[in-house]
Amino acid sequence: MSKPKIAIAGAGIGGIVAALSLLQRGFDVDVYEQAPELRELGAGLQMSANGTRVLIALGLRDAIEPIACVPEGKEVRLYSTGQTWKLFDLGQASVERYGAPYWMVHRGDVHTILVDALEAAKPGALHLNHKLVDFEQSDVGVTMSFENQPAATADVLIGADGVHSRVRQALFGDLPALFTGVAAWRGLVPMDQLPKHLQRLVGSNWVGPGGHVITYPLRAGKLLNFVAAIERDNWAVESWTERGTREECKADLAGWHEDVQAMVDNIEVPYKWALLGRDPLPQWTVGRVTMLGDACHPTLPMLAQGANMAIEDGMVLARCIEADKDDLPAALKRFERARIERTSQIVRRSNEAAKRFHNPALADPAGAEAYVNREWAPEKVEGNYGWLFEYDALTVSI
Numbered sequence: 001m002s003k004p005k006i007a008i009a010g011a012g013i014g015g016i017v018a019a020l021s022l023l024q025r026g027f028d029v030d031v032y033e034q035a036p037e038l039r040e041l042g043a044g045l046q047m048s049a050n051g052t053r054v055l056i057a058l059g060l061r062d063a064i065e066p067i068a069c070v071p072e073g074k075e076v077r078l079y080s081t082g083q084t085w086k087l088f089d090l091g092q093a094s095v096e097r098y099g100a101p102y103w104m105v106h107r108g109d110v111h112t113i114l115v116d117a118l119e120a121a122k123p124g125a126l127h128l129n130h131k132l133v134d135f136e137q138s139d140v141g142v143t144m145s146f147e148n149q150p151a152a153t154a155d156v157l158i159g160a161d162g163v164h165s166r167v168r169q170a171l172f173g174d175l176p177a178l179f180t181g182v183a184a185w186r187g188l189v190p191m192d193q194l195p196k197h198l199q200r201l202v203g204s205n206w207v208g209p210g211g212h213v214i215t216y217p218l219r220a221g222k223l224l225n226f227v228a229a230i231e232r233d234n235w236a237v238e239s240w241t242e243r244g245t246r247e248e249c250k251a252d253l254a255g256w257h258e259d260v261q262a263m264v265d266n267i268e269v270p271y272k273w274a275l276l277g278r279d280p281l282p283q284w285t286v287g288r289v290t291m292l293g294d295a296c297h298p299t300l301p302m303l304a305q306g307a308n309m310a311i312e313d314g315m316v317l318a319r320c321i322e323a324d325k326d327d328l329p330a331a332l333k334r335f336e337r338a339r340i341e342r343t344s345q346i347v348r349r350s351n352e353a354a355k356r357f358h359n360p361a362l363a364d365p366a367g368a369e370a371y372v373n374r375e376w377a378p379e380k381v382e383g384n385y386g387w388l389f390e391y392d393a394l395t396v397s398i
């Protein structure tokens with residue numbers, strides 16, 4: 001078989017990166033997306049070197065750089081006093097150390113660039129308004145059925161259909177999701193409405209007992225992305241579009257530093273989102289069907305690796321299909337073997353990071369200083385992040 005036909009369910013970041021990586025290697029790809037139109041959804045994403053090196057290899061550097069923010073670095077700040085510690089340098093330091101830049105981007109901006117690149121690589125590859133409802137596989141292929149659309153066939157099906165994946169449910173049943181007791185507030189703040197000292201190209205991780213706040217600049221520093229994760233037991237809806245109010249957000253952050261209050265006061269629309277935890281899956285593939293991205297390894301956002309993992313998956317999958325193009329079930333198994341250990345580790349370590357960010361030791365400033373000095377010591381920071389950023393999906397053994 002010289003040119004297998006590959007179907008991807010889901011045109012999120014993972015699905016489109018997989019499609020571009022496959023098209024770059026000469027395979028034929030169709031992407032089926034449930035949404036009738038693609039709108040600018042979501043807010044900030046942090047793309048570390050492990051993700052950006054793949055986007056650069058796909059020829060997207062020139063398109064993304066103008067909409068990305070290249071931060072100088074990241075810092076840790078204490079929720080009460082605002083005391084600040086360096087977390088790590090980024091900018092040129094990321095390129096020198098990990099071989100690729102660190103970009104802070106608006107999800108909608110990057111998604112638009114990916115969709116345009118897909119249309120350029122194969123016009124008509126993206127089929128909107130195609131919600132996958134079921135599929136059947138045989139020894140020779142997969143037949144997919146969609147809501148209100150004719151069925152389609154392919155040699156393999158990749159479920160890139162996100163955290164509530166239909167493909168995962170059909171292969172393995174429902175994956176239990178447990179509310180972590182942490183709810184997140186998300187929003188965008190126009191940078192020019194903030195006090196001058198907050199208008200910086202720096203990412204901040206504010207840590208406190210029972211919660212943390214992540215902020216970073218987007219769109220060349222015009223916007224600040226704001227996420228506050230607060231331990232709270234009365235909000236359990238997992239959604240990207242559920243609105244809340246500034247007052248409710250402020251009540252959750254009572255007692256936090258005035259810089260945090262200034263950000264909340266200027267959030268355009270606060271969205272709320274319950275963090276649900278899921279254990280890593282032991283298997284992703286059955287015959288001619290596999291999954292990638294949030295469909296098979298949904299994660300908490302504490303290490304900012306959800307989108308980066310999906311991007312890595314897309315490139316590694318394409319390399320595996322290229323390596324085993326005459327035996328596609330073997331290619332999908334190869335992909336699973338190459339990826340499952342790393343992604344499971346990231347899911348587990350993201351769960352653990354919440355304990356560090358929300359530790360009760362952060363309650364009083366003196367105890368907090370000792371705790372931060374210990375937990376964010378340079379060798380610990382390198383141990384927590386180095387293995388994430390240095391991974392190279394283009395060359396890693398498969």
Ligand SMILES: Cc1cc2nc3c(=O)[nH]c(=O)nc-3n(C[C@H](O)[C@H](O)[C@H](O)COP(=O)(O)OP(=O)(O)OC[C@H]3O[C@@H](n4cnc5c(N)ncnc54)[C@H](O)[C@@H]3O)c2cc1C
Pocket residue numbers: 009010011012013014015032033034035041042043044045046107130131132133160161162163164165166240292293294295301306307308310
């Ligand atoms: C609307 C939205 C907003 C987001 N905002 C943020 C954010 O602000 N910050 C952040 O860190 N992460 C955000 N994320 C999550 C982040 O994009 C993902 O964690 C990461 O990029 C992994 O991507 P993915 O491609 O695996 O899944 P996703 O990005 O979730 O993409 C899955 C795609 O599959 C489609 N789909 C689902 N079911 C079906 C079906 N049955 N048939 C066909 N298509 C289907 C969905 O419509 C979606 O386009 C958002 C995700 C979404 C969907």
